[in-house]
Amino acid sequence: xxxxxxxxxxxxxxxxxVIRARPLVTLVTSRGGTxxxxxxxxxxxxxxxxxxxxxGHVARANDLWKTVGPGSEALAIFxxxxxxxxPAWYPAKLEHGKVVPTWNYVVVHARGPIRFIDDREWLRALxxxxxxxxxxxxxxxxxxxxxxxxxxxxxxxxxxxFEIEMTTLTGKWKMSQNRSPADRAGIAAGLxxxxxxxxx
Numbered sequence: 641x642x643x644x645x646x647x648x649x650x651x652x653x654x655x656x657x658v659i660r661a662r663p664l665v666t667l668v669t670s671r672g673g674t675x676x677x678x679x680x681x682x683x684x685x686x687x688x689x690x691x692x693x694x695x696g697h698v699a700r701a702n703d704l705w706k707t708v709g710p711g712s713e714a715l716a717i718f719x720x721x722x723x724x725x726x727p728a729w730y731p732a733k734l735e736h737g738k739v740v741p742t743w744n745y746v747v748v749h750a751r752g753p754i755r756f757i758d759d760r761e762w763l764r765a766l767x768x769x770x771x772x773x774x775x776x777x778x779x780x781x782x783x784x785x786x787x788x789x790x791x792x793x794x795x796x797x798x799x800x801x802f803e804i805e806m807t808t809l810t811g812k813w814k815m816s817q818n819r820s821p822a823d824r825a826g827i828a829a830g831l832x833x834x835x836x837x838x839x840x
Contacts, residue, residue, distance in 0.1 A: 729830035
């Protein structure tokens, strides 16, 4: 990822915050010399490894776990906020006109070796944690134990788990830090106006 210094973000707590807030990862792997991408929710175990470990699962029917060798490097991409930035928002447009559109965004890249786990109890614990995290703020929470045990057992047989110990974790916060304070204020006003029109 191209990361000019003014867009770089390397603070572990900030990067972990994005992973927790936006857990649907784009998981990029190489299969037989071809790049492929899967989209799966993951959990962060911040205590495992220097930068943490990602845990998730894929459908057993997905050949990812068969075609990607154990220990092969995986790239996990987490996308947070993003928005088109119009040059019409810059005061600089009126001053000299030397402005162009851009896109502001927050993204985190995690790399590390992937390990597949085909253990029923590990998977049960994982899907229970995943469910608890995403059901946690609901008034009427669904729990894994709400479904019939034989149904859950069948569902667990249909998935394979994975872990990625993150050996590299980098972030990019492209938020117009390279623009003047006046232009940044213009962007903020433009975004607020668009949100108001959409009713956000």
